Amino acid sequence: MEYILLLLSFILIISGLIGSLLPVLPGPSLSWIGLLVLYFTKGIEMNYWILGIALILTILITILDFVIPAQGTKRFGGSKYGVWGTNIGLIIGILFPIPFGFILGPFVGAFIGELIYKRDDSKRALKAATGSFIGFLASTFMKFVVCMAFLGFYIKEVIVNWNIWF
Known part of the structure; x- marks a missing residue:
């Protein structure tokens, strides 16, 4: 059972990193669930501090993931139309098989x-x-850094507890 939990935890953390x-x-959320599953394995004592701080960080990053692109649009002179365009472009960019569509989508949408x-102010629209x-x-960078930190916690716990399982 421990090997299944270790594998499931690893898969969730890697899926979060990809996400x-x-x-x-939902990258950080998947990685956090992976950490939670890891702490259910035999030999690893539940660390509520790490899980609690990681959960707060996950919630904060998830909220910021929606706020930051919209704020970037506003800070550069965009309107509500640009913010909505960013969000719609992100969704469309994900659905289309265009390489890097999820990167180009928010830009084109805004x-x-x-x-x-x-219509007549294309310079402001580009800004x-x-x-x-x-x-x-x-x-995206913030989410990646958080997921890498979660992967680091996973690797540390596996190395420390290696002798218990293998």
Whole structure:
């Protein structure tokens, strides 16, 4: 049973790491669940501090994942249309098989949204789309760093408890 929990935990953490780069999967949430499953294995004492801090971090990163691209659009002069365009572009970018569609989607969506808002101001629309893109990259980077930290905790616990299982 311990090997199944170890494998499931590893799969969840790796899926979370992949999900931190691909917006289809909830990366930090999957990685946190992977940590939780790890602490159910025999030999590892439940560490509520690590799990609690990791949960708070996961919730915070998940909220920021929605806020940062929209704020990037606003900071660069975008309107609500650009914010909505960012979110719609992200969803469409995920669904289309275009390489890097999930990266280009928010940019194109914000640009089109701003053009719908003010058709004659393409310079402002491009600036808002750039803000959306920068916000998306910052959000993705934060998720990746958190998921890598969770992977680090997993590896540390497995190395420390290696003799118990093998």
